[in-house]
Amino acid sequence: xxxxxxxxxxxxxxxxxxxxxxxxxxxxxxxxCWAVPLPYRAVSTPSIGAPMPAAPRSDVDFMQYLGxxxxxxxxxxxxxxxxxxxxxxxxxxxxxxxxxDPRLALLNAVWERDGTLLAYxxxxxxxxxxxxxxxxxxxxxxxxxxxxxxxxxxRRLQAARQxxxxxxxxxxxxxxxxxxxAAAPSxxxxxxxxxxxxxxxxxxxxxSTSAFGWYRGLVELAGKLPHPSxxxxxxxxYVQSIGFVGTYRRSRKTGLWFAGRHRFHSVGN
Numbered sequence: 245x246x247x248x249x250x251x252x253x254x255x256x257x258x259x260x261x262x263x264x265x266x267x268x269x270x271x272x273x274x275x276x277c278w279a280v281p282l283p284y285r286a287v288s289t290p291s292i293g294a295p296m297p298a299a300p301r302s303d304v305d306f307m308q309y310l311g312x313x314x315x316x317x318x319x320x321x322x323x324x325x326x327x328x329x330x331x332x333x334x335x336x337x338x339x340x341x342x343x344x345d346p347r348l349a350l351l352n353a354v355w356e357r358d359g360t361l362l363a364y365x366x367x368x369x370x371x372x373x374x375x376x377x378x379x380x381x382x383x384x385x386x387x388x389x390x391x392x393x394x395x396x397x398x399r400r401l402q403a404a405r406q407x408x409x410x411x412x413x414x415x416x417x418x419x420x421x422x423x424x425x426a427a428a429p430s431x432x433x434x435x436x437x438x439x440x441x442x443x444x445x446x447x448x449x450x451x452s453t454s455a456f457g458w459y460r461g462l463v464e465l466a467g468k469l470p471h472p473s474x475x476x477x478x479x480x481x482y483v484q485s486i487g488f489v490g491t492y493r494r495s496r497k498t499g500l501w502f503a504g505r506h507r508f509h510s511v512g513n
Contacts (some may be wrong), residue, residue, distance in 0.1 A: 253293070268456050297310070309412035323347055364415050367414065434458060447477070449480045478491050498510065
């Protein structure tokens with residue numbers, strides 16, 4: 245995986261623009277979701293200086309960094325297809341932080357390089373009992389019980405808890421638990437179409453005209469395709485306001501749709 249060349253950006257200042265008009269483009273409330281499209285674009289164009297949210301600073305109003313945390317939460321949910329971000333991230337650290345998937349490389353280039361990824365892993369573990377909203381739970385057997393941690397992980401997460409919750413450098417206090425701000429890709433309403441491009445090769449193209457409900461539309465429309473035993477459909481997914489989101493398939497193990505290799509999907513469930 246080649247190196248990312250990224251431009252780090254703050255939340256855009258939009259003046260008198262009505263933020264509600266932008267919500268369908270980013271897939272949720274603007275203040276939280278303005279950066280949600282950025283990881284998908286960066287993965288598609290890693291070498292052209294794609295924008296990604298700037299690292300949070302403790303001396304700046306934390307509202308500036310709601311998008312920083314929401315982009316991470318949404319990307320892990322809807323690209324990797326993870327219901328258990330804590331498990332997936334612990335696996336990544338324990339495996340030596342591999343970057344042989346461009347999305348893992350992006351996690352490394354942004355949140356790990358910023359020194360904030362462990363803070364997010366700690367928050368996930370700490371807030372598991374509040375995650376009854378989990379955006380993908382209706383399509384899988386969601387396990388919300390905290391895992392037993394090794395002494396090394398207890399030490400790591402305890403160290404991460406030292407960040408003040410009032411600042412931008414931790415996801416605590418950012419209203420991420422309810423899922424309302426970042427769950428719009430699985431919302432009930434969607435405007436999308438799926439076209440079979442190769443019946444024998446089980447390939448298709450899915451296009452959503454809104455970031456609202458795009459994941460639900462994929463689940464429901466692709467669920468109508470014939471699924472012979474042992475065969476997986478590969479669907480190229482596009483969201484009009486985001487661009488290419490990834491090539492998705494459905495896991496026979498978890499029942500969830502995900503992009504990338506299955507082994508990187510299963511570790512987060």
